[in-house]
Amino acid sequence: MASQNVSLLMPISALGIYLHAFFVSVTLGFPIMISALLYAWWRTRDEDYYRAARIATGVLAVNFALGAITGTLVEFGLVQAWPGSIYAVATVAFVPLASELIAFVGEIVFLVAFIVTLRWVKPWVSIALMAGYFAFAAFSGVLITMVNSWLNVPWGTGSLASVLNPYLPEYGPAAFDTRVLIAVKLALVDSLLTSGTASQILQSPETARAVGISLNDPFIALNSPYGLASAVHNLTAAVIIGMAMAAVAFAYKHLRTGDPKYVKLLRSFLPILLILLILQPIVFGDIMGKAVAAFMPTKFAMMEGAYITKQNPLVSFLAYGDPSIPISGFDEFRKKCEMLGDTTVGAVAAQVLPNYTPSPSSNIKLKDLCMQGLTDAENRLAVINAAYYVKIGAGVVALAAVVGLASAVFNVGLLTRVVLTLSNRLGKRQLVFLLALLVVVGSVLPAALGWYVREAGRKPWTVYGLLTPTELVTPVPASPLIMAAFTAVFVTMALGGVYGMYLVASKPLLFVKLLRRGAGEEE
Amino acid sequence: MNGSELFSFNLLGIAVLIHIAFVNITMGTGFISAMARFLAWRRSDPGLEIMSRRVFKILIVHELFSGVWGTVITVVLAAFFPTLLAIAVDVMFFPLLIALSAIIIRIPTIALFWYTWGKVEPRIHSVIGFVMALSGFAVPMGFRYIFAEITYPHGVSLALQNLKDAARLEVFTNPLYPPLILHTWAGALSIGGFITASFFTIKGNLSPKFLWIGLWHGVIFLAVQPFIGLWYLTSLGTYARVIYNNVLGTVHATFNLLPMFGLKIAAFAGLAVFSALVWRRVKRGEGSAPRYALVLGPLAMLIVLVGELINDAGRYPFLVLLGDTGLPPSVFSNLYIQIPYPLVLAILSGLVVFLFGFMLTVYYALNKRFLVDLPEV
Numbered sequence: 001m002a003s004q005n006v007s008l009l010m011p012i013s014a015l016g017i018y019l020h021a022f023f024v025s026v027t028l029g030f031p032i033m034i035s036a037l038l039y040a041w042w043r044t045r046d047e048d049y050y051r052a053a054r055i056a057t058g059v060l061a062v063n064f065a066l067g068a069i070t071g072t073l074v075e076f077g078l079v080q081a082w083p084g085s086i087y088a089v090a091t092v093a094f095v096p097l098a099s100e101l102i103a104f105v106g107e108i109v110f111l112v113a114f115i116v117t118l119r120w121v122k123p124w125v126s127i128a129l130m131a132g133y134f135a136f137a138a139f140s141g142v143l144i145t146m147v148n149s150w151l152n153v154p155w156g157t158g159s160l161a162s163v164l165n166p167y168l169p170e171y172g173p174a175a176f177d178t179r180v181l182i183a184v185k186l187a188l189v190d191s192l193l194t195s196g197t198a199s200q201i202l203q204s205p206e207t208a209r210a211v212g213i214s215l216n217d218p219f220i221a222l223n224s225p226y227g228l229a230s231a232v233h234n235l236t237a238a239v240i241i242g243m244a245m246a247a248v249a250f251a252y253k254h255l256r257t258g259d260p261k262y263v264k265l266l267r268s269f270l271p272i273l274l275i276l277l278i279l280q281p282i283v284f285g286d287i288m289g290k291a292v293a294a295f296m297p298t299k300f301a302m303m304e305g306a307y308i309t310k311q312n313p314l315v316s317f318l319a320y321g322d323p324s325i326p327i328s329g330f331d332e333f334r335k336k337c338e339m340l341g342d343t344t345v346g347a348v349a350a351q352v353l354p355n356y357t358p359s360p361s362s363n364i365k366l367k368d369l370c371m372q373g374l375t376d377a378e379n380r381l382a383v384i385n386a387a388y389y390v391k392i393g394a395g396v397v398a399l400a401a402v403v404g405l406a407s408a409v410f411n412v413g414l415l416t417r418v419v420l421t422l423s424n425r426l427g428k429r430q431l432v433f434l435l436a437l438l439v440v441v442g443s444v445l446p447a448a449l450g451w452y453v454r455e456a457g458r459k460p461w462t463v464y465g466l467l468t469p470t471e472l473v474t475p476v477p478a479s480p481l482i483m484a485a486f487t488a489v490f491v492t493m494a495l496g497g498v499y500g501m502y503l504v505a506s507k508p509l510l511f512v513k514l515l516r517r518g519a520g521e522e523e
Numbered sequence: 524m525n526g527s528e529l530f531s532f533n534l535l536g537i538a539v540l541i542h543i544a545f546v547n548i549t550m551g552t553g554f555i556s557a558m559a560r561f562l563a564w565r566r567s568d569p570g571l572e573i574m575s576r577r578v579f580k581i582l583i584v585h586e587l588f589s590g591v592w593g594t595v596i597t598v599v600l601a602a603f604f605p606t607l608l609a610i611a612v613d614v615m616f617f618p619l620l621i622a623l624s625a626i627i628i629r630i631p632t633i634a635l636f637w638y639t640w641g642k643v644e645p646r647i648h649s650v651i652g653f654v655m656a657l658s659g660f661a662v663p664m665g666f667r668y669i670f671a672e673i674t675y676p677h678g679v680s681l682a683l684q685n686l687k688d689a690a691r692l693e694v695f696t697n698p699l700y701p702p703l704i705l706h707t708w709a710g711a712l713s714i715g716g717f718i719t720a721s722f723f724t725i726k727g728n729l730s731p732k733f734l735w736i737g738l739w740h741g742v743i744f745l746a747v748q749p750f751i752g753l754w755y756l757t758s759l760g761t762y763a764r765v766i767y768n769n770v771l772g773t774v775h776a777t778f779n780l781l782p783m784f785g786l787k788i789a790a791f792a793g794l795a796v797f798s799a800l801v802w803r804r805v806k807r808g809e810g811s812a813p814r815y816a817l818v819l820g821p822l823a824m825l826i827v828l829v830g831e832l833i834n835d836a837g838r839y840p841f842l843v844l845l846g847d848t849g850l851p852p853s854v855f856s857n858l859y860i861q862i863p864y865p866l867v868l869a870i871l872s873g874l875v876v877f878l879f880g881f882m883l884t885v886y887y888a889l890n891k892r893f894l895v896d897l898p899e900v
Contacts (some may be wrong), residue, residue, distance in 0.1 A: 047560060062634040068587060069630040076623055081614045089598075090605035091859045097598050098870050104594065107876040108587045109884060116584075116888040202609040205854045214859045218866075322611060476616040476691065489624050496632040504638045 001196040001477060002470035008478050009081045011244070014455070014486055016073045019494050021451060023067035026501075028141065028235065029242010030060045031134040036129050036269035042123035049268065050119070056246065057115060058504040062109060063287045066497040068104075073490065077454070083201035084472025087184065088463070089214040091176075092150055096143040096222065103143060106136030118168045141238065142231040149227035151496065152458050153295040154466055156220035161465030163348070165370050166340065167297055167333040174219040179352050181466075184211055186349055186361060188471040193360040197475035204518070229291040230454075233284045236276055237447045243273045244398075244440040249505060251436035255429045262407050263432065271405055277402045281395055286318065292457075293319035296313065296464060298377045299328050299457035302384035330378050337370035345369075376460035384457050391449035398442025405435040431470060524840050527862065528852045530714075531603040532842065533872070536835050538595045541878070543791045543831045544824060545589030550659040550708075551715015552582040555740055557652035564645040574733045575652075578719050579637065580796060584634055590626075595874070603862070607673075607842065607855035614682045614690050615668055622665025628658040663707050670834070671700040673843045675762040699762050702755035709744045709751055710830070714823045717794070720801070721820030724812045732808035734801075741823065742798050764847045766837035775847075778839040780832075787829040792819075837879025871888040 034056050041049035079086050089097060110133035118126050122417040128200035154161065158174030160181055187207065192198040202205050221227065247266055254262035293300045302305075304315060306329035313323035348361030408423065408431060457463045462472055524532060556579040600608040612619060632655035639648060671694075672679050678694030681687075719737025723730045730870030759767040765777060796859035801816045841849025 058638065062638055065587065065634040067628045068590060069627055072590065072626060075594065076597060076619075078614065079597070079608060080619055080623070083609050083612050086601055086605045086609050086612075087859065089601040090857045092855075093865065094602050094860060095866060098602055098867065101591070101595055101598060102870055102873045105591050105881075106587075108591060109877050109880045112584060112881070112888065113593060113884045114586075116884060199609070200613060203606060205606050208606050208856075208858045212858055213861065216861075218860050218863050225762070474613065474616065476613055476688070477688070482617075482620070485897055486620060486624055490627050493627050493631040496635055500631070500635045500638050502760065503642050 001475070002192060002198065002473050005197075005473045006469045006474075008480060008483055009473060012483060013074075013081060014314040015487065016070060016077055016490070017455075018073050018448065018451070019490075020070035021065065023063050023070055023497075024141065025238040025241035025447070026060065026063040026068045026237040026245060027137055028134070028240070029240065029244070030056055030246065031130050031137070031268045032239060032272055033243050033246045034060065035130045035134075036272065037265065038123050038127050040268040046264075048265065052250075052265050054118065055505055057118065059501045061111070061115060062497060062501045062504055064107075066494065066501075070494070080306070081213070081478075082199070082462070082469070082472045083202060083474055084467070085462075086199075086202055087199035087214075088147075088150070091218070092154075092156065092221045093147045095218045096146045098502070099492055100140055100143040103136045103140035107140060110136060125210065128276060135269070138235055141235050145231045145234050146221050146224065146227040147229045150221045151463050152230070152299075152454065153226035153291075154463050155224035156215070156217065157466065164366060165373060165465050166336040167274065167328070169295060169297075171295070172220070173217075176215050180211055180214045182352050184214070185466065185471075186345070186353075186359065187211075187468070189361045189364075190346075190359045191470060195475075197473070198471045199473060200475045216396055221234050226291045226295050229284075229287045233280075233288040236280050236284050237443070237450065240273065240276050240280060240398075241440075241443045243269060243276070243445055244436075244443040245271060248433070248436040248440040251405075251433040255433040258429060258485065267409050268433075270402075270409060274402050274406050277399050277439075277443075281399065285395075289319060290321075297328055298330075298333065298374070299384075299453070301327065301333070302377065302381045302457055303388040303453060305381065305385035306330070307381065307471065330381075331376055333374050334371065337367055337374065340365070340367040340370055343367070354452055373460055373465075379457055380459060384453055387449045387456075388453050391446040391453065394449070396442075396444045398439050398446070401435045401438035401442055405432065405439060406434060406485055408432050444518070465497075494509060524851060527864075528856065530837070530864075531599075532852050534867075535596070535599050536832075538599050539835055540828060540831055542589060542592035542596060544828055545585050545592060546659075546663070547711045547714040547824070547827050548718055549582045549586045549589050549664075550711035551587075552578050552718060553715070554613075554656040554712060555715050555719050555737065556582060556638075557649070557656035558626065559736065560650055560652045561649040564649050564749065570732070572730055574730070574736065576640070577728065577733070578722070578737075579603050580724060580888070581718065582633065583637060586797065588881055590630070593626075603857050604842070604852065604855040605857050605859070605884075610679065610682070611669055611672075613650070613674060613687070614679050615694055616691055618665045618668035618694060620665070623661050625658045625661030625665060628654060628821065629662060632658060648784045660708055660711070663711075664704060667704045667707055668694050668700060671697040671703055674759075674766065674834075674838065675699045676843060676845065679843075699755075699758050702751055702758050705751045706748070706755050706830075709747050710827050713744035713748065714739050714820070714827055716744065717823035718820040721817050724814065724816040724819075726810070728868065729812060731805045731810060731812045734812050735805045735808035738801055738805065738816075738819070741819065742802065745791075745794065745798065745823075755756065762846075763838075763844050765841060765844050769837040770833055770841070777841075778836065783829055783833050787826055788831065788894055790822055790826045794819065794826065797822065873878075 034053050037049045037053040037056065040046065043055065076232045079089065092477060110129055114126060114129040114133060117129065149155075153171055153505055155172045156175035157171050158176070158178060158271075159228045160174075160176075160178050162168045164168055187201050188198040191201050201454045247270065250262045250266045252293075253259070292303070300319070304310075304327050305313065308331040309326050309329040311326050315329060318325040343364060343366050345364045346356075348366065349356045349362070403415065404419055405410065406420040408428065410416070420428075421429070426434070460468055462469045544788050556575045559571045559575035559578065563569065563575060597608075600611075632651055632735050636648070636655045639651060643651075671677070674698060676683075677697040677699075678690040678692075681691075681693050682690035716737045716739070720734045720741060721737075722728055722736040723737060756767070756770065759770070764775070767773075768775040769780045770784050772779040772784075797815060797818055799820065801813060804810050804813050805816075838844055838849060840851055842852040842855060843850040
């Protein structure tokens with residue numbers, strides 16, 4: 001039953017995360033764009049900037065509501081669909097999730113304060129309020145990314161993952177009690193083997209007492225080098241997408257109306273977008289890639305299409321800082337699995353757990369588990385490899401497009417002359433829109449594919465090298481009909497929300513007259 | 524209860540109380556706003572549309588903050604009572620799915636209701652309004668099953684006998700649930716009405732006509748509360764003796780809440796008296812709004828908060844009740860880590876600071892500028 005539930009619930013969880021990520025991008029990207037518009041308004045007193053900031057604030061408000069709701073779904077869905085994760089929430093995710101409450105509340109307070117005071121306080125105060133909102137939104141993003149990163153690289157579990165899967169590295173200090181973790185893993189596997197589902201063991205107070213203190217350093221998730229790399233990389237990607245969406249919206253209005261004010265508005269924040277799109281691959285992406293290569297060997301092999309160990313001096317230089325180091329492939333991982341010999345689960349458990357009694361999992365060979373994990377991972381290799389390189393290609397397109405866009409709307413010498421030559425053929429309005437469109441496509445595609453690589457690349461595990469989805473999924477027989485209805489409601493509301501954002505951004509307020517009449521101000 | 528158990532018990536209780544305070548405002552004002560918007564369309568009365576928008580602004584500034592406290596409850600449960608949460612998400616899977624679906628509908632429809640105003644046909648806008656309002660009531664429809672089950676484990680008792688499949692459906696027939704949910708809904712509608720009435724008494728928002736509409740909403744739902752409340756109390760007497768004894772302060776009480784219950788009754792009586800006085804002054808929206816109408820909303824809020832406090836603290840020293848006895852919080856506590864209390868206290872302090880910051884912003888929004896500044900101009 002666990003496998004059926006995983007098949008049913010995994011796509012719904014993924015959909016929820018993707019929708020949340022979409023809204024989070026606007027949540028993080030728009031504040032910078034709005035601040036830039038307000039700054040320009042402050043310096044020039046040009047009302048066009050203010051009006052654009054006001055409309056963008058409306059879009060941000062709708063988007064924030066949608067981001068909050070999809071975030072709630074993801075968080076609640078995490079514990080409801082994957083109740084095994086409650087163990088992680090109660091241990092390693094305790095500090096990040098509890099701290100995230102502050103971030104969430106801070107976001108709301110600053111956003112509401114910004115909205116209700118806009119125009120009634122000095123622009124710099126509004127910018128400061130928006131900066132406060134952005135700071136808390138970013139803090140929230142960092143904390144949630146840290147939790148997700150722990151699932152990718154279970155920092156603080158020491159050598160446990162490498163004992164089960166010898167091709168994996170150690171994950172930091174042993175902040176978790178290894179014996180307790182092994183006991184939890186055994187209980188989950190045994191429950192899965194005997195009753196078909198596993199996560200229900202967490203419902204027993206006796207189990208909780210038997211497990212006892214599992215983690216000695218509740219802050220461990222915040223110390224993960226993989227987590228820090230992920231946080232910077234993900235947040236920058238989100239900001240880029242949000243700003244790119246704004247850029248294409250202004251470019252579209254310019255295309256439709258020919259009004260040069262939209263180019264003026266675009267100019268106010270385009271330099272920031274340009275800088276971020278340059279930094280993302282060169283600095284943050286590089287740090288992220290190195291972290292994946294260091295801590296997630298199967299994911300890195302999947303990204304690089306390494307069915308077998310291979311040489312690629314450029315990738316090796318980027319990943320390891322040494323072009324001569326080969327990229328480990330699945331052949332090498334299998335050899336390391338072979339090193340486990342005929343060691344059984346029971347033999348390892350008996351060495352570690354003083355009161356261990358044989359259980360249904362006792363006779364399972366560690367080597368078989370290790371090999372099975374590799375086979376499951378390798379089955380995804382072709383898709384992950386393709387997704388990764390499409391992502392890289394799309395990122396290059398975005399970088400080229402944003403350079404072109406900046407050259408089209410600013411005077412940057414030779415580049416501008418080249419772009420103007422192109423615009424003579426295509427038309428400048430069309431060219432600006434096309435470049436902005438390429439920026440947004442080249443931002444969204446890498447983010448979507450990058451997230452897919454990140455999440456699917458850690459499979460077949462939910463907690464890399466340690467726990468599988470079947471061990472964490474709900475024991476409730478999930479009805480496809482009910483879950484389809486739930487998904488339909490969710491998708492409908494998300495689409496409705498996006499339509500609302502479009503309305504806010506594009507339609508004039510028709511009810512003003514009616515309201516004035518209602519108030520007795522007009523006949 | 525030892526110190527840490529008491530801390531977690533109180534933490535959960537405080538989060539629930541703050542959440543309840545905000546959601547009652549949003550549920551009640553959401554309904555009144557939707558109704559006013561509908562009547563504005565049907566009667567071609569733009570005045571009612573003005574009222575709808577103004578009442579809706581009360582909802583807007585409170586909604587996300589109420590949602591935050593819902594998230595706080597989830598995190599507190601997962602962090603401090605992981606075993607209880609693990610049981611809840613299994614046995615109460617379907618009620619929680621109802622609540623989750625309702626939240627999913629609720630928040631986007633709030634945004635849509637606001638931002639499509641005047642941009643879609645009134646008929647469609649009214650439908651959006653009612654979907655928004657009713658989805659608000661569907662949220663506690665799901666979550667109140669948890670409260671019913673921890674007070675009288677009707678389905679959970681089956682789950683403990685390994686009859687999980689039956690238990691997941693049996694939770695829907697918990698006998699405590701019907702009076703509890705009706706008490707909740709009527710309370711929210713009543714609060715919405717009285718908050719609206721108080722709001723239109725404030726200088727700058729003064730409107731006897733709108734005050735009257737809020738007042739009669741509040742009074743109607745206040746009038747049914749004694750009957751539902753009595754039903755709930757007698758149900759507690761049958762199914763949850765611990766709370767019953769504590770509320771009435773009997774010799775078996777483990778935590779005498781009779782003074783609090785007395786306060787609730789006194790506040791109820793006070794609200795009834797003030798309502799009658801205001802009713803006479805602004806009947807049918809004519810006449811002038813007396814200043815003392817300001818107390819209607821706070822009094823209604825006091826009743827709900829004291830009622831919820833009695834309902835939740837009444838289970839002390841237990842977290843889950845089992846007839847005349849119960850299971851203490853320690854049964855469900857987080858035994859997996861040493862809770863970092865300094866951090867928890869720091870987070871709590873931060874939340875309190877933001878709570879005050881938020882209230883200040885709300886005051887500013889509702890009384891100073893927000894009402895006249897948002898898109899009407």
